[in-house]
Amino acid sequence: MEETNFERTENDYCTKHREKLVDYCFDDHEPLCHVCSHYEDHKKHKVKPLKEIMVEEESTIIDTRKRLTEAIKSIELSFFKMNIEALQAHKELYI
Numbered sequence: 001m002e003e004t005n006f007e008r009t010e011n012d013y014c015t016k017h018r019e020k021l022v023d024y025c026f027d028d029h030e031p032l033c034h035v036c037s038h039y040e041d042h043k044k045h046k047v048k049p050l051k052e053i054m055v056e057e058e059s060t061i062i063d064t065r066k067r068l069t070e071a072i073k074s075i076e077l078s079f080f081k082m083n084i085e086a087l088q089a090h091k092e093l094y095i
């Protein structure tokens with residue numbers, strides 16, 4: 001039980017300092033703990049809090065979803081129009 005818990009949470013903790021990962025370094029493409037992010041070499045790097053990134057990602061997902069829904073709507077609308085046109089053409093043939 002303890003072992004699985006450790007494995008599960010290991011990714012959330014810094015392997016060097018055993019501290020919780022709170023930041024992300026865009027230069028190294030790796031998550032950092034608060035000790036890492038205050039290290040000299042990361043100080044000059046682009047570091048952002050993980051929480052902020054998660055919020056951004058969430059809004060990107062919502063944005064993508066919105067765009068997808070709009071795309072689906074416009075496809076449905078064009079299909080609808082096509083159907084009406086087809087119906088009208090069909091009617092014209094038989095009128």
Ligand SMILES: [Zn+2]
Nearest residue numbers: 014017033036
């Ligand atoms: Zn660290």
Ligand SMILES: [Zn+2]
Nearest residue numbers: 025028042045
């Ligand atoms: Zn770095």
